[in-house]
Amino acid sequence: MRVGFIGFGEVASTLSKKLLSKYENNVEIISSTKNRSEKTKDLCKNLDITLLDSFEEVAKYSDILISATSPYEAINTAEQYATLGNNIFLDLNNISPKTTIEINNIILDSNKNNKNNKNNFVKGAIIGKISSENHVIYLSGENAQKLEFLNDSGINIKYIGKNVEDSSYIKMLRSIYTKGVTAILYEVFNISEELGLTNELFEALSYTEGKNFEYKSKSRINSLVNSNERKFEEMDEILEFLKFLVNSNENSLDFNTKMINATRDKFKEIK
Amino acid sequence: MRVGFIGFGEVASTLSKKLLSKYENNVEIISSTKNRSEKTKDLCKNLDITLLDSFEEVAKYSDILISATSPYEAINTAEQYATLGNNIFLDLNNISPKTTIEINNIILDSNKNNKNNKNNFVKGAIIGKISSENHVIYLSGENAQKLEFLNDSGINIKYIGKNVEDSSYIKMLRSIYTKGVTAILYEVFNISEELGLTNELFEALSYTEGKNFEYKSKSRINSLVNSNERKFEEMDEILEFLKFLVNSNENSLDFNTKMINATRDKFKEIK
Numbered sequence: 001m002r003v004g005f006i007g008f009g010e011v012a013s014t015l016s017k018k019l020l021s022k023y024e025n026n027v028e029i030i031s032s033t034k035n036r037s038e039k040t041k042d043l044c045k046n047l048d049i050t051l052l053d054s055f056e057e058v059a060k061y062s063d064i065l066i067s068a069t070s071p072y073e074a075i076n077t078a079e080q081y082a083t084l085g086n087n088i089f090l091d092l093n094n095i096s097p098k099t100t101i102e103i104n105n106i107i108l109d110s111n112k113n114n115k116n117n118k119n120n121f122v123k124g125a126i127i128g129k130i131s132s133e134n135h136v137i138y139l140s141g142e143n144a145q146k147l148e149f150l151n152d153s154g155i156n157i158k159y160i161g162k163n164v165e166d167s168s169y170i171k172m173l174r175s176i177y178t179k180g181v182t183a184i185l186y187e188v189f190n191i192s193e194e195l196g197l198t199n200e201l202f203e204a205l206s207y208t209e210g211k212n213f214e215y216k217s218k219s220r221i222n223s224l225v226n227s228n229e230r231k232f233e234e235m236d237e238i239l240e241f242l243k244f245l246v247n248s249n250e251n252s253l254d255f256n257t258k259m260i261n262a263t264r265d266k267f268k269e270i271k
Numbered sequence: 272m273r274v275g276f277i278g279f280g281e282v283a284s285t286l287s288k289k290l291l292s293k294y295e296n297n298v299e300i301i302s303s304t305k306n307r308s309e310k311t312k313d314l315c316k317n318l319d320i321t322l323l324d325s326f327e328e329v330a331k332y333s334d335i336l337i338s339a340t341s342p343y344e345a346i347n348t349a350e351q352y353a354t355l356g357n358n359i360f361l362d363l364n365n366i367s368p369k370t371t372i373e374i375n376n377i378i379l380d381s382n383k384n385n386k387n388n389k390n391n392f393v394k395g396a397i398i399g400k401i402s403s404e405n406h407v408i409y410l411s412g413e414n415a416q417k418l419e420f421l422n423d424s425g426i427n428i429k430y431i432g433k434n435v436e437d438s439s440y441i442k443m444l445r446s447i448y449t450k451g452v453t454a455i456l457y458e459v460f461n462i463s464e465e466l467g468l469t470n471e472l473f474e475a476l477s478y479t480e481g482k483n484f485e486y487k488s489k490s491r492i493n494s495l496v497n498s499n500e501r502k503f504e505e506m507d508e509i510l511e512f513l514k515f516l517v518n519s520n521e522n523s524l525d526f527n528t529k530m531i532n533a534t535r536d537k538f539k540e541i542k
Contacts, residue, residue, distance in 0.1 A: 128478045136478055138471065160471055173463050173472045178479075180455035187530040188448045191513070194524050200409065200431055201444045207399045207407055208449075210481060242462070253465050256540065259458040262533030269527065 004062030004087075005031040006055050006077050007069030008040045011092055014130045015066070015155060016047050022153035032058050059084035064147070067091045071099070078103040082121065083110040088143055090122045098241045100168040122147060125167035127174065138167035172238055176260055179235060182220045183263040186270070189221055228270040235264035275333030275358075276302040277326050277348050278340030279311045282363055285401045286337070286426060287318050293424035303329050330355035335418070338362045342370070349374040353392065354381040359414055363395045369512045371439040393418060396438040398445065409438035443509055447531055450506060453491045454534040457541070460492055499541040506535035 003019060005012040008031050016029045029049040033041045044051060052058050059065055059081035067077045067090065074093040082089040082103070091103060100123050107121045122144040128135035136156045139147055141164040151157045160166050192198040202214040224231060242255050274290060276283040279302050287300045300320040304312045315322060323329050330336055330352035338348045338361065345364040353360040353374070362374060371394050378392045393415040399406035407427045410418055412435040422428045431437050463469040473485040495502060513526050 127475045134478050136475070138475070158471075158474075160468075166466075166468060166471075169466055169468055170471050170475050173459055173466070173468065174475050176462070177455055177459045177472075177476060180459070181452055184448060184451035184455070184530045184534075187527060188444055188451070191447070191526050192444050194526065195437075195440055195444070197431075197437060197440055197444065200429075200437075200441050201448075203429075204398045204407065204409065204441050204445050205448060207405050255462050255465065256458060256537075258533050258537050258540070259455045259530075262529050263455075266529050269529070 001026060002028045002030055002061055002063050004058040004065045005029070006058065006065065006067050006081055007073070008033070008036065008043055009068065011068040011126065011130050012066065013043045013047060015068075016049060018153045018155055019150075020048055030058050030061060055081055056084060059087075061085065062087045064088050064090060067093060069093060071095050074099060075103060075106070078121075079106055082107050087120060088122055088146060089120050090124050090139075090147065092124045092126060092137070094126070094171070095168060096237055096241060097165045097168040097172055098237070098244070100165045104164050119143070119164075121164055123164050123167045125171040127171065138170050140164050140166040172241075175234065176238060176263075178220075179231060179267075180259050180263045182224050182231075183266040185217050186221055186224055187266065189217075224267070225270060228267045232264060232267035235260060235267060239264060272297060273299045273301055273332055273334050275329040275336045276300070277329065277336070277338050277352055278344070279304070279307065279314055280339065282339040282397065282401050283337065284314045284318060286339075287320060289424045289426055290421075291319055301329050301332060326352055327355060330358075332356065333358045335359050335361060338364060340364060342366050345370060346373060346377070349392075350377055353378050358391060359393055359417060360391050361393045361395050361410075361418065363397060363408070365397070365442070366439060367508055367512060368436045368439040368443055369508070369515070371436045375435050390414070390435075392435055394435050394438045396442040398442065409441050411435050411437040443512070446505065447509060447534075449491075450502060450538075451530050451534045453495050453502075454537040456488050457492055457495055458537065460488075495538070496541060499538045503535060503538035506531060506538060510535060 001023070005016070012031070019027050020029065029047065030052055031044060031049055032052045032055050033044055034054055062085055065081065065085065065087045067074060069077050071093050074091060074095045078089070078091065089107065104121055108119060111119065119142045122139055122141035125138045126135060127138065136158055139157060139159050140161050142162055144162070145159050148157055148159050188201070189198065192201040202217065206213045239257060239260055242257060246253050246255060272294070276287070283302070290298050291300065300318070301323055302315060302320055303323045303326050304315055305325055333356055336352065336356065336358045338345060340348050342364050345362060345366045349360070349362065360378065375392055379390060382390065390413045393410055393412035396409045397406060398409065407429055410428060410430050411432050413433055415433070416430050419428055419430050459472070460469065463472040473488065477484045510528060510531055513528060517524050517526060
């Protein structure tokens with residue numbers, strides 16, 4: 001079995017290690033370092049992987065082709081490499097349902113002109129830190145179930161269905177929750193600061209929300225203050241997408257987004 | 272030492288047991304069952320407490336007089352009994368900062384006409400379930416520190432300062448957080464229901480939010496659906512009170528309440 005990676009960062013190196021340790025001589029990891037950073041080259045050097053001259057070759061020779069680049073490169077990567085070989089194309093980038101649907105359409109269009117008419121696109125959404133025990137990769141798509149065997153190598157895989165966008169929906173829903181909580185935390189933190197009762201508040205919440213509540217909350221607040229514009233854009237994209245779903249869907253979906261709206265607006269106000 | 276209770280439910284019986292077990296013959300618990308329910312009478316029978324003919328007598332003979340009735344009776348209880356004896360009057364009802372300030376004013380007014388001019392009012396805010404290990408009672412008020420010794424009997428006491436309203440501020444801030452989280456949960460839960468991905472969402476959140484996340488969240492959602500009107504009123508009262516603080520305070524307080532507004536409005540919509 002040949003597993004090819006386009007992009008070779010933490011995700012690719014973690015997965016490679018697990019696959020090599022489980023399947024040893026029965027797996028070959030292939031990638032390319034063409035035009036990639038020194039950091040990527042170093043990561044590859046330390047692992048027993050085969051480096052090819054180009055990503056086109058990687059795409060052609062892989063049984064499973066994994067896109068693990070960045071959210072901004074995800075569409076380009078799919079356009080260039082997803083249908084070059086006879087393989088499963090697994091996108092593991094942190095992309096929205098909208099981008100997932102776009103990639104799916106690109107692949108469907110491209111396959112129309114091919115004799116080989118199967119949809120090989122599998123979307124994977126990583127929840128938690130891939131390098132920690134507490135991670136899971138949700139997989140969805142026509143052929144996603146074929147990748148369930150990866151579980152055997154210690155990658156925590158959950159197949160959730162044939163609708164390719166479902167795994168990115170889960171990631172989006174999770175994001176609505178965690179970002180909303182962050183918005184509330186930020187608001188209540190500011191009020192408690194004005195009242196001079198912040199330490200007492202965090203302590204009081206720890207009794208019911210768990211011992212690491214203060215640490216977790218402060219890191220959420222800091223991360224918000226440091227990237228509120230990006231988080232505002234994420235919430236705005238989610239709202240746009242939910243609107244699009246309501247307007248386009250034949251299942252007459254209807255969403256109440258009062259808290260998401262407030263979260264977005266809250267993020268906008270942070271200075 | 273005589274500890275008197277006005278109202279004898281779970282709070283009073285839990286505290287009585289702890290005090291009796293620690294101080295044995297050095298503490299006398301007094302109360303009255305006059306006009307109280309059969310349930311209260313039963314609770315009293317099972318404990319070694321002295322029952323007097325009236326709450327006036329309880330108030331007169333107590334060194335510490337504890338009001339543990341209900342939020343609705345808190346003001347009346349204070350008016351009738353807080354200044355009858357030479358004691359500390361500890362309110363443990365789940366009341367808002369506004370009600371705490373009202374009670375404080377009642378007691379200050381009443382003490383003006385007394386020779387004994389000290390403010391004996393201590394506000395206690397119970398966080399968590401009093402009968403569980405995970406509880407704490409925040410105490411604030413001029414004489415609150417005098418009650419810190421209760422810690423020795425296994426009641427988890429935290430003295431937080433002389434401003435009598437501070438412990439109810441903590442309870443209010445905590446409520447803003449937990450109710451806001453509930454509002455977000457409710458919203459994201461409804462969206463995940465429409466998308467048919469609720470189980471997957473709860474599972475995905477459990478990886479980062481803890482193993483009992485699903486159980487806790489569903490109980491928060493159920494409790495919201497069953498009492499959304501009361502919770503709406505609570506949020507509305509909090510907003511009114513924060514407005515009052517901004518308008519009345521000499522320290523030029525200013526609160527941004529976008530998320531609290533959204534939480535209140537969300538609760539109003541639930542059918």
